[in-house]
Amino acid sequence: MLKEERQQLILNEVDLHNRVLLTDLAEKLEVSIDTVRRDVKELDGGSKLRKVHGGAVSLGYTHTAARSSNVYALNEKMAIAEKAVGLLKEGAVVFIDGGTTCLEMARMIPPKLKLTCFTFSLPVAIQLAGMPHVDLIFIGGRISPESMISNGAYTIQRLAEVRFDYAFLGTGYVDALHGLTEFDWDVVQLKKAVIRASKKAVLLCISEKLNSQHRFKTCDINEINTMITELSPESNLLNLFRNQDLRLL
Amino acid sequence: MLKEERQQLILNEVDLHNRVLLTDLAEKLEVSIDTVRRDVKELDGGSKLRKVHGGAVSLGYTHTAARSSNVYALNEKMAIAEKAVGLLKEGAVVFIDGGTTCLEMARMIPPKLKLTCFTFSLPVAIQLAGMPHVDLIFIGGRISPESMISNGAYTIQRLAEVRFDYAFLGTGYVDALHGLTEFDWDVVQLKKAVIRASKKAVLLCISEKLNSQHRFKTCDINEINTMITELSPESNLLNLFRNQDLRLL
DNA sequence: TTATATCTTGCAGTATTTTGCAAGAAAATA
């Protein structure tokens, strides 16, 4: 039997039952379990199934599951998040931005650390609301459906009334020369307001975004105090950022 | 059985009953209690359920709510929610309270109806944020972890700046003589502010709560314009409320 | 055709994950 043929049968089986066991597949297709394991591994990452311990499940199956399963570059983001929570100090007043990296950070806040957290991101708020030791304040306003954050004049006004020890920010694009930039003008206005409201701004940014730019500018690099990537601070990729008054983590 | 399969079943169970005990899950899924405990722990932190002592509750059905009110009364709440969305008119500016019945209502908003919705409940906001036709505005403030709503002086101040066509409200307790009452003083202050900010107040209330009362008073029955229960408006159980200037649904 | 390179498959040994159990800690309950 051809490999392609076998893989097609595997996809059919998953489509039909939403889940399959590797042992069942091996028996049904009359090949060793290693072979089906390799097949499933190849098919994993496609749009049809996801490999799990002991078998595979159809993509739609776990789609409703709670896990933030389909976060792009999850490992990198978790590495960044881990460094970021390292900066947190007992009793600090911090702001946490929306975006998946910041969401990971919120997830990783240690369970005993007392904090006051501000956010305007619904997913981040849901995370933090589950932490009784975190004093959570949501900055209200009109919620934009794509990003699940509040934005607009009202929100920006509210930001003028507070002052954070640290703001943990994401960005769409970042470049040593052009600073932090975004695709969306409204988002820029919002982030500007956050930076104005914070004593120290910490940028959480996967290395992929380094040296990219877009239309609208949030701020220069030197308005950021610390930049956290998943890379080692000594990495060559960070060279362009090294001669700035910027702490790299 | 695959782990993913099991976790999916747990989510279904939580979705269905809003609350599950670990011991029940272990029995139903035919695994040890440690295994379901670990599963629930993994699912916790996602957007579907929250782990509590001895079990798990769906988001929005908080710890305290799980104890003080009948979380199993999903059918009744859906019946109420259905009547409530019937009151919605294109272009209206409405407020939707926290609480499980109001959350059901948010879920049932028709997919074409253009609305402006205010809320201070994170679970409600998450629901509405997924509806592109709904203009959603979150009223910010300090989030109380049990109820996942913002509350406090700041929130109440914000409520003074708006005016709703309709406010859809829940209550802890209701009684024809003593009106709407609550266990929690802060909640009372908040609801008062909502009622002040709305032209018409609609109470969503399962019949179980009728003729119950508690320490702190939100308002008299005559400050409510419409009361919706899962009962027929002709039901004898509603007799005590009938001689008021109150529309029953 | 023959020789060579590449791909596929199964096997064996090792690593990792999952699961259930037990003992002590923590929390809820009376």
Next chain:
DNA sequence: TATTTTCTTGCAAAATACTGCAAGATATAA
């Protein structure tokens, strides 16, 4: 407070996954 239930932690057994390797299959080129 005392008692019961639930939680956490560490551990061991079982299941599953990964890796390198070798034999066979297939493809390519001289």
